[in-house]
Amino acid sequence: MLRTAWLIARKDLRGEVRSRGVTNQVLPFAGVTMIIFGFALDANTDVLELVAPGLVWLATMFSLLLLVQRTFDVESADGALDAMRVAGGDARASFLGMAIGRAVQRFVPESLLLLAAVVLYAETIPLDGAVLLVTTLISATCGLTAVGTLYGGLAAGSKGRETLLPLLTLPAVAPVLIGATRAVESALGTGTATSSDGWQWVGLLTVFAVAFGVGGALAFGPLIDE
Amino acid sequence: MTTLDPADTSSNDAGDDLVAEARRTPATKATRTIGILTAVAMAFTLLWAFVFTGPDVNQGESVRLMLIHLPTIWVAYLSFTVTALASGTYLFTKKHSLGWDRLAGASAEVGVIFVGLTLIVGALWGRLTWGVFWQWDARLTTTALLFVTYIGYLAVRRLDGSHHQRAKRSGVIGLIAVLLIPLVHWSVRIWRSLHQEATILDTDLDADIDGILLTGVLVGVIAFSLLYVWLVLHRTRVMAMEDLLDDRGLDLALAERRAEAGTAARPTGEDA
Numbered sequence: 001m002l003r004t005a006w007l008i009a010r011k012d013l014r015g016e017v018r019s020r021g022v023t024n025q026v027l028p029f030a031g032v033t034m035i036i037f038g039f040a041l042d043a044n045t046d047v048l049e050l051v052a053p054g055l056v057w058l059a060t061m062f063s064l065l066l067l068v069q070r071t072f073d074v075e076s077a078d079g080a081l082d083a084m085r086v087a088g089g090d091a092r093a094s095f096l097g098m099a100i101g102r103a104v105q106r107f108v109p110e111s112l113l114l115l116a117a118v119v120l121y122a123e124t125i126p127l128d129g130a131v132l133l134v135t136t137l138i139s140a141t142c143g144l145t146a147v148g149t150l151y152g153g154l155a156a157g158s159k160g161r162e163t164l165l166p167l168l169t170l171p172a173v174a175p176v177l178i179g180a181t182r183a184v185e186s187a188l189g190t191g192t193a194t195s196s197d198g199w200q201w202v203g204l205l206t207v208f209a210v211a212f213g214v215g216g217a218l219a220f221g222p223l224i225d226e
Numbered sequence: 227m228t229t230l231d232p233a234d235t236s237s238n239d240a241g242d243d244l245v246a247e248a249r250r251t252p253a254t255k256a257t258r259t260i261g262i263l264t265a266v267a268m269a270f271t272l273l274w275a276f277v278f279t280g281p282d283v284n285q286g287e288s289v290r291l292m293l294i295h296l297p298t299i300w301v302a303y304l305s306f307t308v309t310a311l312a313s314g315t316y317l318f319t320k321k322h323s324l325g326w327d328r329l330a331g332a333s334a335e336v337g338v339i340f341v342g343l344t345l346i347v348g349a350l351w352g353r354l355t356w357g358v359f360w361q362w363d364a365r366l367t368t369t370a371l372l373f374v375t376y377i378g379y380l381a382v383r384r385l386d387g388s389h390h391q392r393a394k395r396s397g398v399i400g401l402i403a404v405l406l407i408p409l410v411h412w413s414v415r416i417w418r419s420l421h422q423e424a425t426i427l428d429t430d431l432d433a434d435i436d437g438i439l440l441t442g443v444l445v446g447v448i449a450f451s452l453l454y455v456w457l458v459l460h461r462t463r464v465m466a467m468e469d470l471l472d473d474r475g476l477d478l479a480l481a482e483r484r485a486e487a488g489t490a491a492r493p494t495g496e497d498a
Contacts, residue, residue, distance in 0.1 A: 154398070163381075167377065167378040168381075168399070219401075223394060223398060
Protein backbone atom coordinates (compact mmCIF):
# COMPACT_ATOMS: atom_id res chain seq x y z
CA MET A 1 0.00 0.00 0.00
CA LEU A 2 2.78 2.43 0.92
CA ARG A 3 4.54 1.74 -2.37
CA THR A 4 1.37 2.57 -4.32
CA ALA A 5 0.87 5.70 -2.22
CA TRP A 6 4.44 6.78 -2.91
CA LEU A 7 3.98 6.18 -6.67
CA ILE A 8 0.81 8.27 -6.73
CA ALA A 9 2.39 11.06 -4.69
CA ARG A 10 5.38 11.07 -7.06
CA LYS A 11 3.07 11.17 -10.09
CA ASP A 12 1.19 14.16 -8.65
CA LEU A 13 4.40 16.00 -7.81
CA ARG A 14 5.86 15.30 -11.25
CA GLY A 15 2.66 16.61 -12.82
CA GLU A 16 2.90 19.71 -10.65
CA VAL A 17 6.52 20.36 -11.60
CA ARG A 18 5.58 20.12 -15.28
CA SER A 19 2.40 22.19 -15.13
CA ARG A 20 3.73 24.71 -12.55
CA GLY A 21 0.21 25.19 -11.20
CA VAL A 22 1.40 26.19 -7.72
CA THR A 23 3.90 28.70 -9.09
CA ASN A 24 1.59 30.19 -11.71
CA GLN A 25 -1.75 30.20 -9.89
CA VAL A 26 -1.70 29.27 -6.20
CA LEU A 27 1.27 31.40 -5.15
CA PRO A 28 0.10 34.62 -6.86
CA PHE A 29 -3.38 34.06 -5.41
CA ALA A 30 -1.99 33.63 -1.87
CA GLY A 31 0.19 36.73 -2.29
CA VAL A 32 -2.71 38.87 -3.55
CA THR A 33 -4.85 37.69 -0.63
CA MET A 34 -2.23 38.83 1.89
CA ILE A 35 -2.01 42.27 0.25
CA ILE A 36 -5.81 42.61 0.09
CA PHE A 37 -6.02 41.83 3.81
CA GLY A 38 -3.64 44.75 4.36
CA PHE A 39 -5.97 47.06 2.36
CA ALA A 40 -9.03 45.82 4.27
CA LEU A 41 -7.39 46.58 7.61
CA ASP A 42 -6.30 50.04 6.45
CA ALA A 43 -2.61 49.01 6.40
CA ASN A 44 -2.54 49.47 10.18
CA THR A 45 0.71 47.71 11.12
CA ASP A 46 -0.26 47.29 14.79
CA VAL A 47 -3.50 45.54 13.87
CA LEU A 48 -1.86 43.53 11.08
CA GLU A 49 0.87 42.32 13.43
CA LEU A 50 -1.78 41.18 15.89
CA VAL A 51 -3.98 39.36 13.37
CA ALA A 52 -1.20 38.10 11.07
CA PRO A 53 -1.35 34.43 12.25
CA GLY A 54 -5.07 34.26 11.47
CA LEU A 55 -4.63 35.95 8.10
CA VAL A 56 -1.83 33.54 7.14
CA TRP A 57 -4.09 30.55 7.79
CA LEU A 58 -7.09 32.14 6.08
CA ALA A 59 -4.96 32.73 2.98
CA THR A 60 -3.72 29.14 3.33
CA MET A 61 -7.27 27.78 3.42
CA PHE A 62 -8.37 29.78 0.40
CA SER A 63 -5.33 28.74 -1.60
CA LEU A 64 -5.88 25.11 -0.50
CA LEU A 65 -9.32 25.22 -2.12
CA LEU A 66 -7.73 26.49 -5.31
CA LEU A 67 -5.09 23.76 -5.23
CA VAL A 68 -7.54 20.94 -4.54
CA GLN A 69 -9.98 22.18 -7.18
CA ARG A 70 -7.22 22.47 -9.78
CA THR A 71 -5.61 19.10 -9.10
CA PHE A 72 -8.91 17.20 -9.13
CA ASP A 73 -10.01 19.04 -12.29
CA VAL A 74 -6.83 17.82 -13.99
CA GLU A 75 -7.42 14.26 -12.77
CA SER A 76 -11.09 14.27 -13.78
CA ALA A 77 -10.32 15.70 -17.21
CA ASP A 78 -7.66 13.06 -17.85
CA GLY A 79 -9.76 10.28 -16.34
CA ALA A 80 -6.95 9.59 -13.86
CA LEU A 81 -9.33 8.62 -11.04
CA ASP A 82 -11.12 6.14 -13.32
CA ALA A 83 -7.77 4.81 -14.53
CA MET A 84 -6.66 4.18 -10.93
CA ARG A 85 -9.89 2.28 -10.25
CA VAL A 86 -9.49 0.23 -13.41
CA ALA A 87 -5.88 -0.53 -12.47
CA GLY A 88 -7.23 -2.14 -9.32
CA GLY A 89 -5.09 -0.09 -6.96
CA ASP A 90 -5.93 0.17 -3.30
CA ALA A 91 -8.23 3.19 -2.76
CA ARG A 92 -6.59 3.81 0.64
CA ALA A 93 -3.21 4.03 -1.06
CA SER A 94 -4.66 6.41 -3.69
CA PHE A 95 -5.96 8.65 -0.92
CA LEU A 96 -2.71 8.64 1.00
CA GLY A 97 -0.67 9.25 -2.15
CA MET A 98 -2.85 12.16 -3.22
CA ALA A 99 -2.85 13.64 0.28
CA ILE A 100 0.96 13.38 0.55
CA GLY A 101 1.41 14.93 -2.91
CA ARG A 102 -0.87 17.84 -2.04
CA ALA A 103 0.74 18.30 1.38
CA VAL A 104 4.19 18.66 -0.21
CA GLN A 105 2.73 21.15 -2.69
CA ARG A 106 1.23 23.11 0.23
CA PHE A 107 4.52 23.62 2.09
CA VAL A 108 5.89 26.04 -0.51
CA PRO A 109 2.97 28.53 -0.44
CA GLU A 110 2.61 28.23 3.35
CA SER A 111 6.28 29.04 3.93
CA LEU A 112 6.00 31.99 1.57
CA LEU A 113 2.83 33.20 3.30
CA LEU A 114 4.71 33.25 6.60
CA LEU A 115 7.51 35.14 4.89
CA ALA A 116 4.93 37.57 3.49
CA ALA A 117 3.63 38.11 7.04
CA VAL A 118 7.17 38.95 8.17
CA VAL A 119 7.69 41.38 5.29
CA LEU A 120 4.22 42.94 4.96
CA TYR A 121 2.89 42.79 8.52
CA ALA A 122 6.18 43.43 10.37
CA GLU A 123 6.15 40.05 12.15
CA THR A 124 9.28 38.65 13.78
CA ILE A 125 10.03 34.96 14.29
CA PRO A 126 11.86 34.33 17.59
CA LEU A 127 14.41 31.51 17.54
CA ASP A 128 12.69 29.51 20.32
CA GLY A 129 9.40 29.60 18.37
CA ALA A 130 10.91 28.20 15.16
CA VAL A 131 10.48 24.52 16.12
CA LEU A 132 6.87 25.13 17.16
CA LEU A 133 6.26 26.99 13.92
CA VAL A 134 7.60 24.17 11.74
CA THR A 135 5.70 21.50 13.71
CA THR A 136 2.49 23.54 13.41
CA LEU A 137 3.06 23.93 9.69
CA ILE A 138 3.48 20.17 9.21
CA SER A 139 0.58 19.03 11.41
CA ALA A 140 -1.86 21.66 10.12
CA THR A 141 -0.92 20.97 6.50
CA CYS A 142 -1.50 17.23 6.94
CA GLY A 143 -4.98 17.90 8.39
CA LEU A 144 -5.89 20.41 5.70
CA THR A 145 -4.79 18.21 2.83
CA ALA A 146 -6.52 15.14 4.26
CA VAL A 147 -9.83 17.05 4.37
CA GLY A 148 -9.18 18.67 0.99
CA THR A 149 -8.37 15.35 -0.67
CA LEU A 150 -11.42 13.60 0.79
CA TYR A 151 -13.91 16.31 -0.16
CA GLY A 152 -12.11 17.09 -3.42
CA GLY A 153 -12.51 13.44 -4.43
CA LEU A 154 -16.16 13.57 -3.45
CA ALA A 155 -16.90 16.70 -5.49
CA ALA A 156 -14.62 15.79 -8.42
CA GLY A 157 -16.34 15.76 -11.78
CA SER A 158 -19.74 16.82 -10.42
CA LYS A 159 -21.72 19.89 -11.41
CA GLY A 160 -21.42 22.79 -8.96
CA ARG A 161 -18.16 21.49 -7.46
CA GLU A 162 -16.75 25.04 -7.35
CA THR A 163 -19.28 26.01 -4.69
CA LEU A 164 -19.65 22.60 -3.08
CA LEU A 165 -15.96 22.20 -2.21
CA PRO A 166 -15.73 25.37 -0.04
CA LEU A 167 -19.12 24.61 1.50
CA LEU A 168 -17.89 21.20 2.65
CA THR A 169 -14.26 22.00 3.38
CA LEU A 170 -14.39 25.31 5.25
CA PRO A 171 -16.60 24.16 8.15
CA ALA A 172 -14.61 20.93 8.42
CA VAL A 173 -11.25 22.70 8.64
CA ALA A 174 -12.44 25.32 11.13
CA PRO A 175 -10.71 23.45 14.01
CA VAL A 176 -7.44 23.61 12.03
CA LEU A 177 -7.88 27.34 11.49
CA ILE A 178 -8.38 27.89 15.22
CA GLY A 179 -5.61 25.52 16.34
CA ALA A 180 -3.03 26.62 13.78
CA THR A 181 -3.71 30.32 14.41
CA ARG A 182 -3.26 29.90 18.18
CA ALA A 183 -0.10 27.83 17.71
CA VAL A 184 1.44 30.37 15.31
CA GLU A 185 0.50 33.18 17.73
CA SER A 186 2.43 31.28 20.41
CA ALA A 187 5.39 30.70 18.10
CA LEU A 188 5.56 34.36 17.09
CA GLY A 189 4.84 35.62 20.60
CA THR A 190 1.80 37.61 19.41
CA GLY A 191 0.08 39.45 22.28
CA THR A 192 0.56 37.56 25.53
CA ALA A 193 0.90 34.11 23.90
CA THR A 194 3.89 32.05 24.98
CA SER A 195 5.66 29.25 23.17
CA SER A 196 4.55 26.60 25.70
CA ASP A 197 0.84 27.34 25.04
CA GLY A 198 1.27 26.43 21.40
CA TRP A 199 2.11 22.75 21.92
CA GLN A 200 -1.43 21.98 23.17
CA TRP A 201 -2.76 23.27 19.88
CA VAL A 202 -0.22 21.20 17.96
CA GLY A 203 -1.66 18.18 19.80
CA LEU A 204 -5.15 19.07 18.55
CA LEU A 205 -3.85 19.56 15.01
CA THR A 206 -2.12 16.17 15.11
CA VAL A 207 -5.27 14.39 16.37
CA PHE A 208 -7.28 16.11 13.61
CA ALA A 209 -4.76 15.11 10.93
CA VAL A 210 -4.66 11.47 12.09
CA ALA A 211 -8.49 11.28 12.36
CA PHE A 212 -9.07 12.68 8.89
CA GLY A 213 -6.12 10.75 7.45
CA VAL A 214 -7.44 7.40 8.69
CA GLY A 215 -11.12 8.28 8.12
CA GLY A 216 -10.39 9.66 4.67
CA ALA A 217 -8.39 6.58 3.65
CA LEU A 218 -11.26 4.30 4.70
CA ALA A 219 -13.98 6.44 3.10
CA PHE A 220 -12.20 7.19 -0.16
CA GLY A 221 -12.88 3.76 -1.65
CA PRO A 222 -16.69 3.91 -1.39
CA LEU A 223 -16.62 7.51 -2.65
CA ILE A 224 -14.78 6.90 -5.89
CA ASP A 225 -16.00 3.34 -6.44
CA GLU A 226 -19.11 4.31 -8.41
CA MET B 227 -38.13 1.02 5.16
CA THR B 228 -40.96 2.04 2.92
CA THR B 229 -43.62 0.49 0.79
CA LEU B 230 -42.64 2.69 -2.11
CA ASP B 231 -39.12 1.40 -2.61
CA PRO B 232 -38.54 1.32 -6.41
CA ALA B 233 -36.99 -2.12 -6.04
CA ASP B 234 -40.28 -3.44 -4.73
CA THR B 235 -42.17 -2.36 -7.85
CA SER B 236 -39.65 -3.25 -10.54
CA SER B 237 -41.65 -6.18 -11.77
CA ASN B 238 -44.84 -4.17 -12.14
CA ASP B 239 -45.06 -2.54 -15.55
CA ALA B 240 -48.77 -1.85 -15.68
CA GLY B 241 -49.36 1.84 -16.40
CA ASP B 242 -52.49 2.05 -14.30
CA ASP B 243 -50.66 0.69 -11.28
CA LEU B 244 -47.91 3.23 -11.73
CA VAL B 245 -50.34 6.11 -11.95
CA ALA B 246 -52.21 4.84 -8.92
CA GLU B 247 -48.92 4.44 -7.03
CA ALA B 248 -47.79 7.94 -7.88
CA ARG B 249 -51.06 9.38 -6.67
CA ARG B 250 -50.74 7.80 -3.24
CA THR B 251 -50.21 10.25 -0.40
CA PRO B 252 -47.39 9.86 2.13
CA ALA B 253 -49.98 9.82 4.95
CA THR B 254 -51.02 6.68 6.79
CA LYS B 255 -53.20 6.00 9.81
CA ALA B 256 -50.04 5.99 11.96
CA THR B 257 -48.78 9.36 10.70
CA ARG B 258 -52.23 10.89 11.16
CA THR B 259 -52.26 9.67 14.77
CA ILE B 260 -48.74 11.05 15.34
CA GLY B 261 -49.84 14.32 13.71
CA ILE B 262 -52.78 14.67 16.11
CA LEU B 263 -50.56 13.83 19.11
CA THR B 264 -48.04 16.44 17.91
CA ALA B 265 -50.73 19.12 17.68
CA VAL B 266 -51.94 18.30 21.21
CA ALA B 267 -48.39 18.30 22.63
CA MET B 268 -47.64 21.61 20.88
CA ALA B 269 -50.77 23.12 22.41
CA PHE B 270 -49.57 21.99 25.86
CA THR B 271 -46.13 23.54 25.18
CA LEU B 272 -47.73 26.88 24.29
CA LEU B 273 -49.92 26.66 27.39
CA TRP B 274 -46.82 26.06 29.51
CA ALA B 275 -44.91 28.87 27.82
CA PHE B 276 -47.59 31.53 28.17
CA VAL B 277 -49.66 30.48 31.20
CA PHE B 278 -47.78 28.26 33.65
CA THR B 279 -44.25 29.70 33.27
CA GLY B 280 -43.69 33.03 34.96
CA PRO B 281 -41.00 35.62 34.23
CA ASP B 282 -37.52 34.77 35.49
CA VAL B 283 -35.67 36.94 38.03
CA ASN B 284 -32.74 37.52 35.67
CA GLN B 285 -34.04 36.69 32.21
CA GLY B 286 -37.51 38.23 32.59
CA GLU B 287 -40.10 37.30 29.94
CA SER B 288 -37.42 35.98 27.59
CA VAL B 289 -37.23 32.78 29.67
CA ARG B 290 -40.35 31.59 27.81
CA LEU B 291 -38.19 31.22 24.69
CA MET B 292 -36.38 28.36 26.45
CA LEU B 293 -39.42 26.17 25.85
CA ILE B 294 -38.60 26.33 22.13
CA HIS B 295 -34.83 26.83 22.27
CA LEU B 296 -33.96 23.70 24.28
CA PRO B 297 -36.37 21.28 22.52
CA THR B 298 -35.27 22.44 19.04
CA ILE B 299 -31.58 21.83 19.71
CA TRP B 300 -32.46 18.46 21.28
CA VAL B 301 -34.34 17.49 18.10
CA ALA B 302 -31.43 18.75 15.98
CA TYR B 303 -28.99 16.50 17.89
CA LEU B 304 -31.44 13.61 17.56
CA SER B 305 -31.85 14.25 13.82
CA PHE B 306 -28.14 14.25 13.09
CA THR B 307 -27.56 11.17 15.25
CA VAL B 308 -30.29 9.35 13.32
CA THR B 309 -28.65 10.56 10.08
CA ALA B 310 -25.31 9.10 11.17
CA LEU B 311 -26.84 5.79 12.30
CA ALA B 312 -28.86 5.44 9.10
CA SER B 313 -25.83 6.39 6.99
CA GLY B 314 -23.70 3.82 8.80
CA THR B 315 -26.38 1.16 8.34
CA TYR B 316 -26.52 1.90 4.61
CA LEU B 317 -22.74 1.87 4.20
CA PHE B 318 -21.89 -1.13 6.39
CA THR B 319 -24.70 -3.57 5.60
CA LYS B 320 -24.53 -5.87 2.61
CA LYS B 321 -28.01 -4.99 1.34
CA HIS B 322 -27.25 -1.24 0.94
CA SER B 323 -30.94 -0.44 1.24
CA LEU B 324 -31.83 3.00 -0.08
CA GLY B 325 -34.49 3.22 2.62
CA TRP B 326 -31.73 3.94 5.15
CA ASP B 327 -30.31 6.63 2.89
CA ARG B 328 -33.70 8.29 2.61
CA LEU B 329 -34.13 8.16 6.37
CA ALA B 330 -30.68 9.78 6.75
CA GLY B 331 -31.54 12.51 4.24
CA ALA B 332 -34.99 13.22 5.68
CA SER B 333 -33.61 13.36 9.20
CA ALA B 334 -30.83 15.76 8.16
CA GLU B 335 -33.31 18.06 6.41
CA VAL B 336 -35.44 18.26 9.54
CA GLY B 337 -32.31 18.70 11.67
CA VAL B 338 -31.13 21.66 9.59
CA ILE B 339 -34.52 23.35 10.03
CA PHE B 340 -34.37 22.80 13.79
CA VAL B 341 -30.77 24.06 14.12
CA GLY B 342 -31.84 27.12 12.15
CA LEU B 343 -34.75 27.60 14.56
CA THR B 344 -32.40 27.18 17.54
CA LEU B 345 -30.09 29.88 16.15
CA ILE B 346 -32.98 32.28 15.45
CA VAL B 347 -34.64 31.76 18.84
CA GLY B 348 -31.22 31.93 20.55
CA ALA B 349 -30.46 35.23 18.78
CA LEU B 350 -33.80 36.68 19.93
CA TRP B 351 -33.12 35.49 23.48
CA GLY B 352 -29.60 36.94 23.29
CA ARG B 353 -30.94 40.34 22.20
CA LEU B 354 -33.30 40.41 25.17
CA THR B 355 -30.84 39.04 27.75
CA TRP B 356 -27.32 39.95 26.57
CA GLY B 357 -28.34 43.01 24.53
CA VAL B 358 -26.96 41.65 21.24
CA PHE B 359 -28.23 39.16 18.65
CA TRP B 360 -24.88 37.42 18.24
CA GLN B 361 -21.74 36.84 20.27
CA TRP B 362 -18.60 35.12 18.98
CA ASP B 363 -19.12 32.62 21.73
CA ALA B 364 -17.95 29.00 21.48
CA ARG B 365 -21.43 27.45 21.73
CA LEU B 366 -22.95 29.85 19.19
CA THR B 367 -20.06 29.53 16.78
CA THR B 368 -19.93 25.73 16.89
CA THR B 369 -23.73 25.57 16.46
CA ALA B 370 -23.42 27.80 13.38
CA LEU B 371 -20.67 25.46 12.18
CA LEU B 372 -23.01 22.50 12.67
CA PHE B 373 -25.67 24.32 10.64
CA VAL B 374 -23.40 25.02 7.64
CA THR B 375 -21.88 21.53 7.78
CA TYR B 376 -25.30 19.94 7.33
CA ILE B 377 -26.20 22.44 4.62
CA GLY B 378 -23.12 21.03 2.89
CA TYR B 379 -24.44 17.51 3.54
CA LEU B 380 -27.74 18.44 1.87
CA ALA B 381 -25.83 19.99 -1.05
CA VAL B 382 -23.97 16.69 -1.53
CA ARG B 383 -27.32 14.89 -1.70
CA ARG B 384 -28.30 17.18 -4.59
CA LEU B 385 -25.25 16.22 -6.68
CA ASP B 386 -25.96 14.51 -9.96
CA GLY B 387 -25.58 10.74 -10.08
CA SER B 388 -27.46 7.57 -9.20
CA HIS B 389 -29.35 7.02 -5.94
CA HIS B 390 -26.57 4.75 -4.68
CA GLN B 391 -23.91 7.35 -5.52
CA ARG B 392 -25.92 9.87 -3.53
CA ALA B 393 -26.22 7.43 -0.64
CA LYS B 394 -22.47 6.67 -0.53
CA ARG B 395 -21.32 10.29 -0.80
CA SER B 396 -23.76 11.65 1.74
CA GLY B 397 -23.29 8.62 4.03
CA VAL B 398 -19.60 9.43 4.46
CA ILE B 399 -20.37 13.09 5.23
CA GLY B 400 -23.15 12.05 7.62
CA LEU B 401 -20.73 9.91 9.60
CA ILE B 402 -18.05 12.63 9.76
CA ALA B 403 -20.39 15.54 10.52
CA VAL B 404 -21.97 13.90 13.57
CA LEU B 405 -18.62 14.24 15.37
CA LEU B 406 -19.40 17.95 15.68
CA ILE B 407 -22.26 17.29 18.14
CA PRO B 408 -20.03 16.50 21.17
CA LEU B 409 -17.91 19.54 20.25
CA VAL B 410 -21.01 21.77 20.24
CA HIS B 411 -22.36 20.31 23.46
CA TRP B 412 -19.12 20.54 25.44
CA SER B 413 -17.82 23.73 23.80
CA VAL B 414 -19.02 25.76 26.80
CA ARG B 415 -16.74 23.72 29.06
CA ILE B 416 -13.79 23.48 26.67
CA TRP B 417 -13.65 27.23 25.94
CA ARG B 418 -15.38 28.64 29.09
CA SER B 419 -17.84 30.55 26.94
CA LEU B 420 -20.48 33.19 27.65
CA HIS B 421 -23.27 30.68 27.01
CA GLN B 422 -24.31 28.85 30.18
CA GLU B 423 -23.25 25.23 30.66
CA ALA B 424 -25.61 22.34 29.88
CA THR B 425 -28.80 22.90 31.87
CA ILE B 426 -30.46 19.50 31.59
CA LEU B 427 -28.07 17.08 29.86
CA ASP B 428 -25.31 17.70 32.39
CA THR B 429 -22.77 15.08 33.38
CA ASP B 430 -23.90 15.14 37.04
CA LEU B 431 -27.51 14.49 35.87
CA ASP B 432 -28.73 17.25 38.17
CA ALA B 433 -30.98 19.58 36.15
CA ASP B 434 -30.14 23.14 37.17
CA ILE B 435 -33.55 24.61 36.33
CA ASP B 436 -36.83 25.61 38.02
CA GLY B 437 -39.37 22.75 38.36
CA ILE B 438 -42.21 24.37 36.36
CA LEU B 439 -39.81 25.42 33.63
CA LEU B 440 -38.19 21.98 33.56
CA THR B 441 -41.62 20.33 33.11
CA GLY B 442 -42.41 22.81 30.34
CA VAL B 443 -39.13 22.03 28.60
CA LEU B 444 -39.82 18.29 28.85
CA VAL B 445 -43.32 18.82 27.38
CA GLY B 446 -41.65 20.83 24.62
CA VAL B 447 -39.12 18.04 24.02
CA ILE B 448 -41.96 15.52 23.65
CA ALA B 449 -43.89 17.85 21.32
CA PHE B 450 -40.93 18.63 19.10
CA SER B 451 -39.79 14.99 19.06
CA LEU B 452 -43.25 13.95 17.86
CA LEU B 453 -43.08 16.69 15.23
CA TYR B 454 -39.70 15.32 14.16
CA VAL B 455 -41.07 11.77 13.79
CA TRP B 456 -44.08 13.05 11.85
CA LEU B 457 -41.97 15.16 9.48
CA VAL B 458 -39.36 12.43 8.92
CA LEU B 459 -41.99 9.79 8.15
CA HIS B 460 -43.62 12.05 5.59
CA ARG B 461 -40.35 13.23 4.08
CA THR B 462 -38.97 9.69 3.80
CA ARG B 463 -42.04 8.61 1.87
CA VAL B 464 -41.93 11.70 -0.36
CA MET B 465 -38.26 10.93 -1.08
CA ALA B 466 -39.21 7.37 -2.02
CA MET B 467 -41.78 8.79 -4.44
CA GLU B 468 -39.19 11.20 -5.88
CA ASP B 469 -36.77 8.30 -6.41
CA LEU B 470 -39.54 6.29 -8.01
CA LEU B 471 -40.31 9.21 -10.27
CA ASP B 472 -36.63 9.51 -11.19
CA ASP B 473 -36.38 5.81 -11.96
CA ARG B 474 -39.62 5.37 -13.79
CA GLY B 475 -40.53 8.93 -14.73
CA LEU B 476 -40.79 8.19 -18.44
CA ASP B 477 -42.89 5.06 -17.89
CA LEU B 478 -45.16 7.05 -15.66
CA ALA B 479 -45.54 9.93 -18.12
CA LEU B 480 -46.37 7.49 -20.93
CA ALA B 481 -48.87 5.66 -18.76
CA GLU B 482 -50.57 8.92 -17.82
CA ARG B 483 -50.76 10.03 -21.46
CA ARG B 484 -52.23 6.66 -22.42
CA ALA B 485 -54.73 6.90 -19.59
CA GLU B 486 -55.76 10.39 -20.75
CA ALA B 487 -56.01 9.29 -24.37
CA GLY B 488 -58.11 6.28 -23.34
CA THR B 489 -60.50 8.50 -21.37
CA ALA B 490 -60.84 10.95 -24.29
CA ALA B 491 -61.49 8.22 -26.88
CA ARG B 492 -64.02 6.29 -24.75
CA PRO B 493 -67.61 7.07 -25.94
CA THR B 494 -69.85 8.57 -23.24
CA GLY B 495 -73.51 7.59 -22.64
CA GLU B 496 -74.84 10.79 -24.29
CA ASP B 497 -72.83 10.15 -27.49
CA ALA B 498 -74.29 6.68 -27.74
